[in-house]
Amino acid sequence: MNNNNNDMDKFLRGSLGNLEIKPSQSVWKSVSKRLLILELARLNFTNIGKFWLYSGLATVTTVAGLSLFSINNNSSEDKISEIEDPNQITETRANSTSNISSKTSTVLLDHENDESNLQINEAEPAIIADELNDEGIEIKENDEVNQSQELHDVTYIADTKHPEIEKPITKDESPNQVEEQIVKEDPAIIETLAIAEVADESQVKKSNTELVNEEPSKITHLKAPDVYNDERKEELIMPPQSSNQDKKPDNDKNVKQKKAKKINANKNTFGKSNEDNASQSQSKEIAYSVSFNYKHDWPLDNKEYLPQTNAFTIKGGLTWKHWDFNLGIGLHSEHINTEYEFLYSTYDSTGFFYDIDYYETIPGNPDSIIIHYTISPVFDTVNHQDIEQKTQNSRWVVIPIEIGYQILQKESYVLKAGISASIGWEYYRENIAPTTFPAGFNTSYQQKGAQSVSPFITVGFSLENQIKIYNKWWFIIEPQVYYHMKTPYKWENSKTSGPFGFGISTGIKFKF
Amino acid sequence: MEALENLINDLKAGKRKAQAVLYKKYAPSLLGLCMRYGKSKAEAEDVLQEGFIKIFEKIGGLQKASSLEPWMKRIMVNTAINSYHKNLKHYYHQDIDDIQIQDGSEDTSEYMGGITPEKVLKSVQELPEGYKLVLNMYVFDGFSHKEIAEELSISINTSKTQLLKARRKLREKFKNA
Numbered sequence: 001m002n003n004n005n006n007d008m009d010k011f012l013r014g015s016l017g018n019l020e021i022k023p024s025q026s027v028w029k030s031v032s033k034r035l036l037i038l039e040l041a042r043l044n045f046t047n048i049g050k051f052w053l054y055s056g057l058a059t060v061t062t063v064a065g066l067s068l069f070s071i072n073n074n075s076s077e078d079k080i081s082e083i084e085d086p087n088q089i090t091e092t093r094a095n096s097t098s099n100i101s102s103k104t105s106t107v108l109l110d111h112e113n114d115e116s117n118l119q120i121n122e123a124e125p126a127i128i129a130d131e132l133n134d135e136g137i138e139i140k141e142n143d144e145v146n147q148s149q150e151l152h153d154v155t156y157i158a159d160t161k162h163p164e165i166e167k168p169i170t171k172d173e174s175p176n177q178v179e180e181q182i183v184k185e186d187p188a189i190i191e192t193l194a195i196a197e198v199a200d201e202s203q204v205k206k207s208n209t210e211l212v213n214e215e216p217s218k219i220t221h222l223k224a225p226d227v228y229n230d231e232r233k234e235e236l237i238m239p240p241q242s243s244n245q246d247k248k249p250d251n252d253k254n255v256k257q258k259k260a261k262k263i264n265a266n267k268n269t270f271g272k273s274n275e276d277n278a279s280q281s282q283s284k285e286i287a288y289s290v291s292f293n294y295k296h297d298w299p300l301d302n303k304e305y306l307p308q309t310n311a312f313t314i315k316g317g318l319t320w321k322h323w324d325f326n327l328g329i330g331l332h333s334e335h336i337n338t339e340y341e342f343l344y345s346t347y348d349s350t351g352f353f354y355d356i357d358y359y360e361t362i363p364g365n366p367d368s369i370i371i372h373y374t375i376s377p378v379f380d381t382v383n384h385q386d387i388e389q390k391t392q393n394s395r396w397v398v399i400p401i402e403i404g405y406q407i408l409q410k411e412s413y414v415l416k417a418g419i420s421a422s423i424g425w426e427y428y429r430e431n432i433a434p435t436t437f438p439a440g441f442n443t444s445y446q447q448k449g450a451q452s453v454s455p456f457i458t459v460g461f462s463l464e465n466q467i468k469i470y471n472k473w474w475f476i477i478e479p480q481v482y483y484h485m486k487t488p489y490k491w492e493n494s495k496t497s498g499p500f501g502f503g504i505s506t507g508i509k510f511k512f
Numbered sequence: 513m514e515a516l517e518n519l520i521n522d523l524k525a526g527k528r529k530a531q532a533v534l535y536k537k538y539a540p541s542l543l544g545l546c547m548r549y550g551k552s553k554a555e556a557e558d559v560l561q562e563g564f565i566k567i568f569e570k571i572g573g574l575q576k577a578s579s580l581e582p583w584m585k586r587i588m589v590n591t592a593i594n595s596y597h598k599n600l601k602h603y604y605h606q607d608i609d610d611i612q613i614q615d616g617s618e619d620t621s622e623y624m625g626g627i628t629p630e631k632v633l634k635s636v637q638e639l640p641e642g643y644k645l646v647l648n649m650y651v652f653d654g655f656s657h658k659e660i661a662e663e664l665s666i667s668i669n670t671s672k673t674q675l676l677k678a679r680r681k682l683r684e685k686f687k688n689a
Contacts (some may be wrong), residue, residue, distance in 0.1 A: 012632065015633075023557055
């Protein structure tokens with residue numbers, strides 16, 4: 001029984017012991033998917049492709065930046081719409097006293113948004129106090145806070161450096177007399193006022209008429225905070241009382257021109273935040289920057305012999321208005337493992353052939369048999385397959401050129417769309433090949449790598465996200481799509497241009 | 513051997529490429545093992561999938577590169593046994609006291625010659641789960657009856673009984689084939 005059992009076991013082992021069955025493709029897909037989930041759950045990103053990692057990072061950064069911009073922009077628009085209330089503007093221009101206050105309120109709101117931009121000019125409070133006194137408005141001590149704030153803010157439109165404005169004005173002088181005096185004494189002002197553009201002629205006229213009709217003595221009871229708080233309530237603002245009906249037309253004209261100038265100045269301020277104004281003033285200047293970048297490129301082509309590349313660059317940039325120009329130099333490198341598949345065959349010994357020479361029997365034992373034979377080796381063709389790997393490292397000196405436009409600009413975030421070009425010259429190449437290759441008959445191999453490398457030119461489109469990290473230091477992450485105008489790779493039947501590629505550039509930028 | 517050690521180092525580092533290489537190299541033989549334990553290819557592939565996950569998870573504990581293959585086979589067998597335990601309610605064992613052991617002295621060599629491996633596999637797969645498990649563990653995977661008893665939480669006699677009955681079933685199948 002045991003023998004039978006052993007035979008059975010041997011038979012089973014012989015039949016199924018080395019059984020091999022090819023699994024369906026879905027098994028490995030399921031395995032790799034489950035492994036990926038397990039790795040992600042453990043925050044292990046070993047097997048996440050850099051392409052997806054960087055792309056995800058770029059997407060998250062872009063979305064976060066846009067969201068931040070959207071939030072800030074909405075709040076800014078709310079303020080702008082509040083300021084641009086036509087009633088407010090009408091009121092502002094209808095009364096010279098409230099004109100100052102409304103300007104003040106405009107700037108105040110903006111300063112609430114960004115107090116860091118507030119720069120106090122020591123001379124301004126006195127000047128504005130004089131102006132208010134000019135207008136016949138009495139400033140009381142308990143209004144010091146508002147007064148101070150107003151004074152600081154109003155100076156954004158006051159030409160404080162003008163010697164005539166800095167000149168003390170006596171309280172007894174009426175506004176018109178002061179205007180007249182200034183105009184008479186300074187021909188430059190006459191000229192300036194003459195060429196000043198009047199944006200809204202009708203409003204200026206109205207404003208002028210009302211200004212002429214003002215009687216300072218009748219509005220002296222209005223305190224500065226009253227004006228500030230009640231400027232939207234038309235019924236609380238005293239209608240102008242005419243007591244100076246005999247004003248001279250020349251004086252009227254001068255006042256009109258000056259007020260028009262102020263209105264223009266006001267108009268420039270309305271509806272714009274300090275940032276806008278600041279950026280406007282900045283936009284007139286050229287800003288410089290320097291950045292250090294690392295870029296990784298993935299060719300958008302399924303050909304396995306197109307390698308990923310990377311580049312380290314340093315770029316100098318200048319920004320003019322919203323335009324950004326960058327020029328740099330760097331090192332562009334690639335590391336490619338080229339697999340050589342060898343298919344060769346040999347004529348090898350595959351066994352032995354027992355060539356029986358003769359038989360004989362042992363004398364005296366007729367049942368016996370002795371076989372005399374000669375062993376001969378059996379040769380046959382044996383096919384072999386081998387894969388050898390060759391490593392090729394290439395490096396280029398690369399000059400990146402970029403032109404971009406800042407489509408979004410916030411204090412701590414900038415989104416720039418740009419076009420770029422890169423020119424690379426190869427200066428180094430090394431090939432590391434196996435020292436020994438398989439030898440044999442009928443050796444054939446298939447080369448998968450590029451046969452030669454040469455200079456290249458790429459052009460691309462990019463979206464650069466700049467995120468302020470500290471003071472003048474900015475973090476940059478920039479997805480880019482590029483195209484090889486002149487490819488560095490040449491292979492059989494290949495084109496001289498293409499392929500498209502996708503790159504992610506990250507770096508640090510210092511803005512002077 | 514050096515290549516195998518490099519592969520194992522990469523596996524320990526969790527590199528997907530190395531995992532793919534290992535899978536490609538050993539999946540067919542391990543699926544053959546799983547096929548013996550399962551009823552169908554789909555069921556065997558489920559065990560294979562589960563087993564490879566365990567292999568990749570526990571590869572860090574492998575000491576010698578030379579023991580990779582037996583180690584993997586053991587994991588696959590354990591996975592198949594776990595699968596059996598999960599579905600235990602569907603199976604049943606008969607104790608040795610309940611059955612009459614027949615003498616298996618019948619010579620089977622004369623009709624085993626013409627049976628193809630596919631037919632053998634089909635015959636094994638069609639065995640009742642308990643028979644199949646014990647037969648596989650004892651005949652193919654080198655377990656002793658004591659180890660089988662411990663693994664399957666059955667008595668040694670039950671293990672022996674299952675094996676005898678499995679053999680008898682197979683003889684009948686081969687005879688009728």
